[in-house]
Amino acid sequence: MVKEESEELSEDEEKHHVKTETETRTKTEDSLLLKTTTAENGFTCTQCGKGLSCKYTLSLHMRIHTGEKPHKCDQCNKTFLRPSELTKHLRVHTKERPYSCSECGKSFTQQSGLKLHEKIHTGVKEFVCFACKKTFIRAPELKQHQRIHTGEKPYVCSHCNKRFSRIQPLKAHQMIHTGEKPYTCIHCGKSFRHSTSLNRHMLIHTGEKTHQCDQCSKTFLRPLDLKIHLRVHTKEKNYLCTLCGKSFTTQSTLRLHQKIHAGLREFACFDCKKTFITSGDLKQHQRIHTGERPFVCSHCGKTFRYSGHLKAHERIHTGEKPYSCTRCWKGFTRSTHLNKHMKIHS
Template sequence: MATRAAPHLKQDGGENGQGRDATRTHRCGVCDKVFSCKSKLNRHMRAHTGEMPYECGECGKRCTQLINLKTHMRSHTGDNPHACGTCLKVFMSASRLNIHMRIHTGEKPYMCDKCGRQFRQHNSLKIHMKTHTSDKPYRCDKCGKQCRQLGSLREHMRTHTDERPYRCERCDKRFRQASTLRVHKRTHSDEILPVAISTDPKAVRTRVDVKAPCSTLDHHRVSDMSLTNMATGAGSHLKQGEGEDGQDFPCTHKCSYCDKELRSKSELNRHLRTHTGERPYRCVECGKRFSRQFHLKTHMRTHTGENPYKCEHCNKGFSQSGVLKTHMLTHTGENPYRCEECSKQFTTLSSLKSHVRTHTGEKPYRCEECSRQFTTLSDLKRHMRTHTGEKPYTCEACCKQFSDLGNLKRHIRTHTGEKPYKCEECSRRFSELGHLKKHMRTHTGKKPHKCEECSRQFRELGSLKKHIRTHTGDKPYERE
């Protein structure tokens, strides 16, 4: 019977030609992979033939194995029988729990022999290896798009067929992917599990706020929104499939909203928050919320005053390594980003992009209160404080409050007497960069402000404004 089962089955006999020896193996005729029993070989062959004989009666999803279908059915019933003993997060299958446990242990047993990167799952390593080969074996017959994984191709095909198998029970809205439905369901619930952060700079840690309004949530709901889930991005937005013997593997890391492809499931989860607006990490000092734990840790340094990144040249401290790198360019004089319009150079790409808008006139950020528009998001945020009256920055010396951090830093120098900006020509020092720039014009003779009436030029904008009044006759400070 075994030899007549199918033409693609190859059998290897045991030692000494024994007929039904326990060492008999079953070899795949397509890829030569060897299995210990015929049933495993039959399941494996479906990976080549694409056969999926088990169909879900709820959503129509098809599976290659019965155990995969049973596990999938729990996504409809809500049954999560496997619980993590560390964080109480629950899972539909034992294999997912085993993989999750590596988050707590830090175990990453699978290493890439090309770049040394390590992974918690074997299939994550397989997917990663394709980034070295650029192999995309799955091709769409409609538009020719190629995908690294079969699951990615199947989800892509729904953009052509407009198939939407996942339905919201609250509003009847339908979606192409289960992950999109999960994100959508949050629009029907306002409950978020807050996260608190210790202010101790030596041990910034996360903990679940037990005073949060979670008493109405059932055990599964609390576990789904547990800190581990938020911190690692485990599973909530990921499109996953299951392999042989019930093992799980990530099928795709594509965004359900904009089709952007991400390299890992953690990157996908972080990216999805740009669409959902979810900010699960909250500062206990000021209540500000963040989409990433790393951003919260960095923000906490504004409260603790910690500046772990020191400049080798001037010993100035910074809360972020990226800010230190940008600062270092002020010592080297390097300005790698150049404007094609006016040839002005900048130390950062973001500064160049903001500058280019002065040429294009683009102001993409709009105030909802007064409709005023701004070239940068930071300018809009500062402007919004003129409506709210918010002044979050306080001077510790005199308790004066400011709406802008830069204004506070300049003010503090009136107490310390610090003048960090030095003229290279005459060694005169200034407390503000703008004052140094104005002073430098006395050496260069540059007069950038020109009168449109008589073409007279001035070093400072204030001088030009005074001059213009000689043409207009305006006397704004005349006594009544």
């Protein structure tokens, strides 16, 4: 949620200083306050030179340097600098959204979020990038965008030193190291690192696949999935490996392929020490040790270790044969069966 602009702490300032559980102002803060000089426009912090209008806002600002966050949420133990921030945060738990847009009815937890949203309806984009003339609703959005031109990546992972231009991708990346998956499906209990991944997963339970291919009538959960699928029909492979010349339909598959050349196999099985390129490959492999077979046929109850095996099996019940020979039009349930058949014609 967007914070209101003020002379108080910005979100980035707050999150780049260490949290403490100090309940009262520390001696360090007292000594810093005593050394503070009064400027023409109010008070000046002797630590960073920032000017504040009154002693109260100065005391709030000093918590950047002391790390003090005395206001704690009793639901999740997250701490805050000011009681007003805690009040706003509690709406995450209560689901309270008291500010509603008069144009479209969308509601928000903070008035500042509503004000920014209303600019979408008015079309006001007052912040302009001088490099490419792209316009933005908020100054922070412009600042983030400009890092595309400058190449600046100020956010660094403390585990592997990988750098990011925005703080949210850093947070998401760090979950790879910590194993944190805060978003959980209420239907099956599966957990995800990103809310978008959870939302996409939820469609599995609803069965909703609204995006249909006009070539083969296959349906997809997302428009992006459909777009990628269409490359099967167009034979489009725009992502080329510079080392071996092999081409791919998506950038993500190219990146995975490049790890083969780099010899990078960063996911290791604790049972047999075998290493894998992706965490998905490792997860599938671990089912050999655990005996887990999570994919169940809805027709006969047979279980499978991999979703691909389940899909191929279900075609026995449905009669679906999606792989057809271009010479004699004989249909097959699996691509491997089609490839074997093609040798007859060659």
